[in-house]
Amino acid sequence: MKKVIIIGGGQVGAYLANLLIEKKCEVLIVENRPSVLERLYQEFDAKLIIKGDGSDTQILEKAQIFESDTVAVVTGSDEVNLVAATIAKYEYGIERVIARVNNPKNDWLFTIEMGVDKKVNQADLLGHFVFDEML
Template structure:
């Protein structure tokens, strides 16, 4: 535990993928006074974020070695890959580790079956969005009440059904008023 008044070390963090997760993570890290660079390959999304983020957003594909070199992967403390594609996130983390000796890599995965593979291939921290969403739902709903109906896309998408008890925190709420992560679709 840090002592009160102790200053946090400023880190250089590269975030790959400017979706909701990458964008919000970048804003949070900038507010915590870290040096952050958000890398986005979609020109339209980059143009949308550039007026707000300025020098904290870079147009390019972080899965390309030259782009990682240009954004300073060799001096980054952490690279966080949060694109919408598991395989792209793995490539980014492996390039960062192998070519640029980035000390710490973090990857978001959607398919729970990829967790062991990512770990075996050297990704330091893995954020399994399926587990996160499931955990959040279980906090709101009795886990014994979740009934799997259909699994699609090799486990990346699961449709579940539940019955909500009258004393549940979500009882009586409209579905649109229930706060669920961005990855959760209703």
């Protein structure tokens, strides 16, 4: 069974958590915003939620990062996503690190050298989808 840490519990993180739980993955969500945490506690079992900053090594260790196969960094901040991805890959040797790109201008930063195995650039995906549908 895959063990996944999701850093960022907003709409994307919560949606991803539900998808992974459906597929029988073990999931932990790391979030630090009080209003988002309140919603997460209503939607998920409290044992699946870690309160804290996903770029803090103590929080990552509390989330059992050493036992995780994958880390998905999906916060709304490219800076946080890059820092957390770099830490997950190079401090903890996580096999698969997936990171969300919020600002398309930052896409070039999300590389394997920064700890990102796979990047998801929502603006780029949506832009290409709309363009393809216009043709």
